[in-house]
Amino acid sequence: MKKALVGTVWEGEKIPEKLLDMLCPGFSIENECVFLASLATKRRNVNKDDFPDKTGWECFVNSIHIDDYCSSAYILNSLIFLDDLFKKWRERREGVLQAIVSSDEFGANVKFHLLRDGESWVDQDLEKYEDPILVLDSTMEDVGRILKPRGGEDSQEE
Numbered sequence: 001m002k003k004a005l006v007g008t009v010w011e012g013e014k015i016p017e018k019l020l021d022m023l024c025p026g027f028s029i030e031n032e033c034v035f036l037a038s039l040a041t042k043r044r045n046v047n048k049d050d051f052p053d054k055t056g057w058e059c060f061v062n063s064i065h066i067d068d069y070c071s072s073a074y075i076l077n078s079l080i081f082l083d084d085l086f087k088k089w090r091e092r093r094e095g096v097l098q099a100i101v102s103s104d105e106f107g108a109n110v111k112f113h114l115l116r117d118g119e120s121w122v123d124q125d126l127e128k129y130e131d132p133i134l135v136l137d138s139t140m141e142d143v144g145r146i147l148k149p150r151g152g153e154d155s156q157e158e
Contacts, residue, residue, distance in 0.1 A: 015080045018069040023084055027092065034097065034114045035061050036085075058113035059100075059121045067107025074108035075101065081110060082136060083143035090138055097138040104131045 015023075025037035033054045035043075043061050051057040070077045078101045089097050099112040100122055113121055115137065122135055136143060 013073075013076060013080055015084055016070045016077060019064075019066075019077065019081045020084070022064070022069075023081075023088055026088065033058050034089075034094075039064075053116075053119045055113045055116060055119040055121050059111040062112045064110045065107060066110060075103055078103075078108045078110050079143050082112075085112070086136075086138040086140065086143065090141075099136050099138075101134040101136070102131050103133075 022036060022038045028035045028037040028040040030040070031048050031054070033048065035058065039061050046057070046060065048054065048057045051060065064081070066074045066078045066081065082099050082101070085099070086097065096115045097112050098115050098121070099110060102109050102111075111121065113119075122133065
């Protein structure tokens, strides 16, 4: 993922309108699971019993193909989307969201879930993944700072 981020410029970029519209309705909580309200209304044939845990259910529902909402700069638009999503979530003060951005030659996908003990969507060894991934969480108050040189590590990257 580091290679995909090289040369990416955050300054002055805004979230595409279609992605902003997805965030506006906020969040929906069901069976202790967090969903974007705009996505929760579209899940018709699945429920928590179809998944091994709550994290799996959340990641299935909260899966956004960024390339469906913009025509370029998929990684950048993923990060801008997550920055806005995390800001909206932090207003609730109800735990930590973890987001996973994956990318390939066709676009980028964002999934997110509530962090829970004993549940995980990604393996701790990010090198196992064929496509690059980036893992971020809602404690990061400025997602754009991963594009700037810094000393500390706030994210896990491949």
